[in-house]
Amino acid sequence: MTTTKSDALLPAQGIEAPRSGRIDPKYLRNGFSKSGSFEMAAWVFMRVSGAALVVLIFVHLAVNLLVGEGIHQIDFGFVAGKWANPVWQFWDLTMLWLAMLHGGNGMRTIINDYAEKDSTRMWLKSILYLSVIVIIVLGTMVIFTFEPCLLDNSGQLLESSPSFCQNV
């Protein structure tokens, strides 16, 4: 009787796959990253915010440019009048946040796709995130702290104030 070495029966366990271990590191995924669900959330957000922005932007354009006196009505007073109404405050706030996040995420994707060096990618994304944050914070502050009837040092209305300030 002959004895068989069990190792010999299972060559696959002892022999490496052909050409294994020769892959350029740039092709190697380092384990499974958790950010997959973030990418999925970003993907869904792009579609949902895109659909919402179509409605928000076209109503915004229609109300500003078509209804009433059209483009001739737009001045400081018109904007002040709109923001006196909480509905338009909320409308513009939603539009600002969605547009900035939608556009910011789109730019993030483009940078991820086209930046070839890690350092370039990092710098471009830092600039992008910073500008998105600055614009969102600034825009939000303007919408909520907007004061159309500004007074000068002597307590008089500024000349450029809209006409309705006289009645306040």
Add this chain to the structure above:
Amino acid sequence: MSTPTKEAAEPASKIDMKESGGGGEIPSFDVTLQVRRYDPEFSDDARWDEWTITMYGTDRVLDALHKVKWEIDGSLTFRRSCAHGVCGSDAMRINGRNRLACKVLLKDLDTSKPIMVEPIKGLPVEKDLIVDMEPFFQSYREIMPFMVNNSPAPTGERIQSPEERERFDDTTKCILCAACTSSCPVFWTDGQYFGPAAIVNAHRFIFDSRDDAGDMRLEVLNDKEGVWRCRTIFNCTDACPRGIEVTKAIQEVKRAVLTRSM
């Protein structure tokens, strides 16, 4: 009974046939072939080589490469195996598009200009038209391209309805030629992206009613470098020599990942 020793003479042909006979002359024409050459033993830089050869209307790009290799320059290096569009060895970039050299007829290309042949993009070139396919197969292996079924094996076959089979029919056609993955601009800049071919082969098992590991494959493809990297630009669908609707398959996997997470 005796067999006739003399065959009856063939009746005269009722149609006029030209003297040359056969199916007529196959039209021949001159084509200029430009091939991207790279040989690290001699130079670190790739270069273009150009040959003008006489080919026939029935010839494919692969035949032109053969003619060069067999009759002009034996150092020209490329992969090919079956030469009939089944093995998937000879995917290359022909006039800027990923095609199988054995499936492109020369007469279908613009022969008034040189025909440009390059190795597929995004994978490391080893020599001339040969690239290292290992990163491509590494992604393929990671999506577990085999059936996993945890239930005890039945005595007969695992029954599947024609409709259930139809669900993933398109993605069974893949021959792993890498034409799709190497046509993807995302893969060109990000080699870690799984690539269309791996997703297509995951699709083939995810939507197979007999398979139990769909969730594991969806988990693998929900990676940062997985399906969400796809920008739906349809280069892969255009490149696929088997006519697989690659982008559609990727979108279906995206939807499956999404519904699973909800």
